[in-house]
Amino acid sequence: MAKSKRDISAEESHVIKKCPECYTYIPLDASKCPSCKARVGAVDKHGMASRYVNWGSYFMCFIAWVVLAIYVWYAFFRS
Ligand SMILES: [Zn+2]
Secondary structure (H helix, E strand, O other): OOOOHHHHHHHHOOOEEEOOOOOOEEEOOOOEOOOOOOEEEEEOOOOEEEEOOOHHHHHHHHHHHHHHHHHHHHHHHOO
8 A cells, every 4th residue: 555755744743633523532543533523534644634525515505505596597597
């Protein structure tokens, strides 16, 4: 597994990481926060665990905008 220099130094300079969702201290090798059950990644240089992108939320946001656009068209621009 190839790792960049920055990742290695970040992992070596921290003995614990912080959950980005609830700020609980969790072990460096944890892949899931025991407190809020969020998936967390490797530690960054600030001691925070990296956050996974929540694609489901982006998708729901997109759907919500599409529904709004359809509603506006239906309510005001339909002829
Ligand atoms: Zn958490």
